[in-house]
Amino acid sequence: MITPTHYMLLSAALFMIGVVGVMVRRNIIIIFMSIELILNAVNINLVAFSSQLHHVVGQVFAIFVIAVAAAEAAVGLGIILAFYRNKETVNIDE
C-alpha cells in the first residue's frame, strides 16, 4: 500500500537533492536546474495530497507552481545570458 507518506519521502529526498545541487555546484545553470528539482518535489507533494484528498485543488496549485517556474526560468536565463555577456563565465563565484 502506497501512502502519502511514501510520496512525501520521495518528495523530501528530491528536495534535498535539489538543495545539495544549489549548495555544491558553482555552475549557475545547474543551480537553476536544482531549483527546478525543488519545485518538482513540491509539486509531487501537492499532487499526492490532491489524490489522497480526492480534491483537485492540489493540482491547481501545482499548475501555479509550474507557471511560476516558467517565469523563473525565463527571467533567470535572461539574467544568465546578460551575465555571461559581461563576465564570460557561468560560475557564480567568478
Place this chain on the structure above:
Amino acid sequence: MFDTNELVLNMGPQHPSTHGVLRVVLRLDGEKVVDADTVIGYLHRGIEKLSENRNWTQIILLTDRMDYVAAATSNVGYCETVEKMLQIEVPRRARYVRTILCELQRIASHCLWVGTHAMDIGAMTVFLYAFRERELILDLFEEFCGARLTYNSMRIGGLPLDIPPGWDKKVLEFCRIMDGKLYEYEELLTHNRIWLERTKGIGVISGPNAVGLGLCGPPLRGSGVPRDVRKDEPYAAYDEVEFDVPLGTVGDTYDRYLVRMEEFKQSVRIVRQATEGIPEGPIVGKVPRLIKPAAGETYHAIESPKGELGFFIVSDGKSTNPYRFRVRPPSFCNLQGLRTLIKGHLVADVVALIGSLDVVLGEVDR
C-alpha cells in the same frame, strides 16, 4: 548572442551551393554575416600560362575549359581576338552561325543559372525544368560539332564545319519550345511570394558602386548601367540583328534575376532572327597557313553569358605562340563584388547572392 565571440564559418570549397570550389570564410554574428573572405584558386590550371606554350590553334581547346558551361562563347571570343590581330575578314555566314551559337550558349548558361539559383533558394523543380531545356541545346551543339560540353567549335577565321542540313529548322523549333518553357519558370518564380521575399532588397548595389567594383554583365545591368558589349562594340553579327538590353532599377537580387530572365527572351529573339537570316557563302575566311601575328598587343571583349569576357594577347611576331596571354574573366570580376554584397545579410542570403552573381569557378581560377 555570439557577440562576445564571432563564429567563423568556412563555407566551401566543398559545399552544395558554392557552385564548384568557391570557398567563402564567413564571420558570423548569430546568423548575420559580419565579414566575408572569398578564397579562390582551387580550380587553377594555369590556362593562361599553358597558352603561352601552345600554338594559336591549340589554344582554342583550352578556352573551352574556362567557362565550361558556355564553352562556345569563349571559343568565339578567342578566335575573334586572333582574327583582330591578323586582320582577317570573317565571312558573313560564319558570323551568323557564331551569333546563333553564342546566343544558344547564353540560353544554356542562363538555364543552368536559373536552375541552380532557384535550387539554392530551395525551389528544386525549376532546376530540373531548366536542365530539360539545356539538354535540347546540348543536342543541337552535339549535332553541330559532336561534343556536348567542351565544343572546340571555332576556328580562327571562321567555322570548322558548315552547319548540318536541317539544323536551322531544329534551332527554330527549339526557339518555339523555349518560349513556352520560359513561361513555366516565370510561373514558378517571378511572382512567387517567397521568391520575392528571398530576393527583393538582398544584395543591393547602386549603378556607380557596381561600376566601381568592376561588375559586368547581368549584375551590372541589374543595377541599371546600360553596358552590353554586344550593343556597344558589336562583334559577330550582332549589329545586324535587333535586340534590347534589359536593365534593372534597384540593383538587388531580384533585379538581377529579372534581367537574366529577360535576356532569355532576347536571346531567343536573336537566335530566331539570325537563323532565319543565315546567308549563303563560305564559312572560313582567308587565313594564312602559319598563324603568326605581327608583334603587338590586342584586347578584344565579347559579351559572354556572365559578362564582359576579354582576351588580351601579346604577340612577339617571331614565335608561333602568344608571348603573353591574359583573360579578363567576367566571373572573376563579379566575384569581387560578393564581399560588399553579403555584408549585413544572413547565411541564407549568401547562397542566394553567390547564385545571383552566377560565377563559374573554372573561369575564375582558369
Place this chain on the structure above:
Amino acid sequence: MIDSFVVPLLKILIVLNATLVGVTYMVLLERKVIAWTQSRLGPMRVGPYGILQPVADAVKLMIKEDITPVRADKWVFTAAPIISMVPALIVYAVIPFGPEVSLFGRRVSLFITDVNVGLLYVVSVASVGVYGIILAGYASNSKYPLLASLRASAQLISYEVAVTLTLVSVILMSGTLSMVGIVNAQYNGNVWFAFVQPVAFVIFFIGGLAETNRAPFDMPEAEQELTGGFHTEYSGMRFALFFLAEYANMIVVASVATTLFFGGWLRPFPNVAFLRFLDLIPSWTWFLLKTFVFLYIFIWVRATLPRYRYDQLMRLGWKVLIPLAIGNLVVTGIVKVLMVMW
C-alpha cells in the same frame, strides 16, 4: 485478460509495423511524386516501377559505415536520433484510425487508447521531439549542425505556440480533449471542423509544415545553406533514424489534421442517408485516404515552393500566425458564448 493485454499489444504491434512500413514507402512516394512534378520517372530499377526501392534503401543505410566524429559528444550523438524517433512513434497511441468495430466476434476499437487528454498528449509528445534535433546539432560539435539546431529550436518552439492555439479553438468546438471525442463531435455536429474553423486549419497546416521541418520551412536541414543541417555529421543507420522520424512526423501531422479537421474515420457527409453506400468502404480506409491526401500536399508543396529565410519564418510565425490564431480563438469563444446564450 485478452481484452486488457493481448488485444492492446496486438494493436500496438500492428500500428508500429504499419507505421514503419508506411514511413519507408512514404519516402518512395515522395521521390516518385517529386519526380513526376519535375518530369522525371523517379526510382525505376528496384522492382517494377521501383516498388522495392525502400528495401534497397534500408539495406544500403544499414550496411553503411556508422561514423561518429572524434570530437563529438558520443552518448548524446547516439541518443539524438533515438530521441527524435521515439516521440514520432508514440504519438500513434492516441490517434483513432476508426471507431469500435466487431472483429472475430469481439468488440475491438481501432485505436490503441483513448485518453481523456489525448490532444494535449499529442502536443506534449511532439514538444519533446525538439530535443532530437537540438541535441544532434550540439553533439556533432560542428558549426553547421550547431547553427541548424539553434534555428530548429527557435522555429519549433515558435510554431508550437501557433499550432497549440489553433488546437484550442478546435477544443472549444468539440468540448473534449479526447481524439475519439473530437471525431464524434464532428459526427454529432454534422460538419467537419475544417469548414467551421478554416483559419485554424490553415494555421495548423502551415505550423505543421514548420514543425516537421518540411519545405518551405526546412531551414534546420537546408541542404543548400547548411549542408544538411543538424544531420550533417550523421551517416548510416543513425541518419536513417532522423530521416524516418521526419516522415513519421509528417504522417502524425497528417493524421492529426485528419482527425481534428476532416472528421477522422468518418465518410463524407456521415449523416446523409442516401450516401449510405459509402459505408461499404471501411472506416479506417477513409482515415488513410484523407491522411494520404495531406501527405500528398506536403510533397507537392515541397516540389513547388522556395525556402523561407530564417528571419522571415520567425516573422511569419510571430507576427502573422500567432496573432491570427489568437484572433480566431477569441472569435470562436465569443460565437460559442453567444450560441449558448441564445
Place this chain on the structure above:
Amino acid sequence: MGEAIAFYTLAAFILGFAVLVVSTKDTVHSVLFLVLDFLFVAALYVLLSAPFLAVIQILVYAGGIVVLYLFVVMLVNLKRPPEAHQDPRRRSKLGFGLSVAVLLELVAVGLIGVNETGRPVTAAASVMPVSGNTEQVGWLLYTSYLIPFEIASMLLLVAMIGAIVLAKREL
C-alpha cells in the same frame, strides 16, 4: 501491488536522475537528465491519477522550460567548459553534510511513519459539477482560483518582458 512496483520504480528513476542532474560534469548531460527526471515525474502524476498535470508537466517543463535551458547552455558552452577551477570559498562539504543529515532524518521518519496507514480524508472533497480530471482542474481554475490565475498570467507577462529586456542587446 502493481501500484507499489510502479511507485518504487518511478521513485528510483526520479531520485537517480536527480542525483545525476546535480552531479554530472557536463552541463548538457545534466540538462538531459533533467528532462528524463521530469518525464518520470510526469509518469508519477499519471500514477496519482492526475493525467492533465502529467501532460502539462511534459508540455511546459520538458518541452518548454528545459529547451530554454538547453538553448542557454549551448550558447554559453561554446567557449570553454565551466567549473574549470576549484573555488575555496564554496562550502561544498558543509552542504553535503547538512543534506546527508536531513536525508538520514527523513529515512528515520519514513521508517517510523510508513507503517502508519494514511487516512484518506474525504471530507474536503466537494461535489464537482463536472467529472473528469481536466474538467475539474479547469473548473477550479476559473471559479475559486480565478484571481490567482490572472495574477499568474500577469507574472508570466512580466517575466516575458523582463526576459526580453535582459536578453536584448540594445533597447
